Amino acid sequence: MFRQPGGHVVRALTIAGSDSGGGAGIQADLKTLHQFGVYGMCAITALTAQNTHGVQDIQAVPASFVQQQLESVLTDLGADAVKTGMLASADIIHTVADVLEAHAVQHLVVDPVMVAKGGAPLLQPDAVDALKARLFPLAAVVTPNLPEAQALCGYPIRDLADAKRAARDLAQSGVPIVVIKGGHAADGRPNDAVDIIYDSGTQTFTSLVSPRVPSRKTHGTGCTFSSAVTALLARGEAPLTAIAMAKAFVFEAIDRAKDWDVGSGHGPTDHTAPANTSLLVPPAPLQHGSSYVYRDGTWTVHASPPAGL
Ligand SMILES: Nc1ncnc2c1ncn2[C@@H]1O[C@H](COP(=O)(O)OP(=O)(O)O)[C@@H](O)[C@H]1O
Numbered sequence: 005m006f007r008q009p010g011g012h013v014v015r016a017l018t019i020a021g022s023d024s025g026g027g028a029g030i031q032a033d034l035k036t037l038h039q040f041g042v043y044g045m046c047a048i049t050a051l052t053a054q055n056t057h058g059v060q061d062i063q064a065v066p067a068s069f070v071q072q073q074l075e076s077v078l079t080d081l082g083a084d085a086v087k088t089g090m091l092a093s094a095d096i097i098h099t100v101a102d103v104l105e106a107h108a109v110q111h112l113v114v115d116p117v118m119v120a121k122g123g124a125p126l127l128q129p130d131a132v133d134a135l136k137a138r139l140f141p142l143a144a145v146v147t148p149n150l151p152e153a154q155a156l157c158g159y160p161i162r163d164l165a166d167a168k169r170a171a172r173d174l175a176q177s178g179v180p181i182v183v184i185k186g187g188h189a190a191d192g193r194p195n196d197a198v199d200i201i202y203d204s205g206t207q208t209f210t211s212l213v214s215p216r217v218p219s220r221k222t223h224g225t226g227c228t229f230s231s232a233v234t235a236l237l238a239r240g241e242a243p244l245t246a247i248a249m250a251k252a253f254v255f256e257a258i259d260r261a262k263d264w265d266v267g268s269g270h271g272p273t274d275h276t277a278p279a280n281t282s283l284l285v286p287p288a289p290l291q292h293g294s295s296y297v298y299r300d301g302t303w304t305v306h307a308s309p310p311a312g313l
């Protein structure tokens with residue numbers, strides 16, 4: 005386990021739904037935290053019966069029991085960073101926000117999970133406003149994918165300019181760093197996977213680019229990405245560095261699983277991808293406002309921003 009100077013074992017808490025298929029949700033989160041050498045804990049918001057073909061059923065967890073799980077963990081073990089994934093309902097969002105406020109939690113990563121890749125709704129539609137009003141102001145980093153950013157902003161995101169507008173608009177809810185993830189932008193094009201970061205402190209956009217792995221096995225990529233960011237924030241990395249290392253980790257996790265036979269639908273990624281090597285580390289320190297490309301295990305700075313999403 006990763007330790008701070010002084011011996012403190014680094015720990016992180018995920019508040020999310022359970023994926024029985026093991027590729028997304030709590031299961032992806034704990035695997036990722038472990039891979040980064042961070043002690044992982046969880047508060048489960050919903051149980052899903054799920055596989056690589058979709059979500060077959062959902063059992064909600066009462067908000068009062070979510071609260072109890074959070075209190076149990078935070079009053080004893082504590083967390084150096086916290087992430088949220090599937091929160092299911094407005095009730096649970098309010099409860100989570102109340103507890104996180106009361107415990108003055110630092111380094112909160114909010115992954116505003118709304119719909120599974122197969123199309124199943126994972127958040128009640130009336131809960132979107134609660135997410136923005138209650139959790140975004142507590143977050144250090146918010147990580148919507150393109151459909152989530154569209155739902156949160158209320159307008160279509162078709163290109164890089166739209167993604168930048170969305171990131172800036174979402175930061176208005178009091179979020180220091182917004183990452184618009186470009187995993188959904190493929191439309192069959194063999195393009196790159198481009199993530200746009202907006203830092204409201206410096207008011208700059210930084211883009212992170214990797215090749216797009218031609219694979220359907222991307223179940224849980226968002227959970228894996230936000231958990232890697234959480235682990236690295238817990239370890240004390242600067243946010244931009246954490247986000248870049250997380251992107252490189254997810255690329256490696258997708259790449260290593262592309263020929264896996266785990267399920268016959270949208271399969272999971274390989275959480276044993278290397279997490280603690282210099283491979284993931286970008287040219288430090290990252291410059292706000294620049295564009296970085298991760299290719300063949302190396303980060304390089306690019307003078308010009310990416311051409312598109
Ligand atoms: N086929 C792919 N190849 C490389 N990177 C990908 C691919 N699909 C998604 N990513 C990356 O995975 C991360 C999660 O993005 P995304 O899949 O959009 O999230 P979500 O699971 O929330 O929909 C982002 O860094 C994105 O760029």
Ligand SMILES: Cc1ncc(COP(=O)(O)O)c(N)n1
Nearest residue numbers: 021022028029120121223224
């Ligand atoms: C419990 C749970 N949480 C999150 C996701 C989103 O993951 P994806 O977008 O890859 O389907 C999921 N499918 N299930």
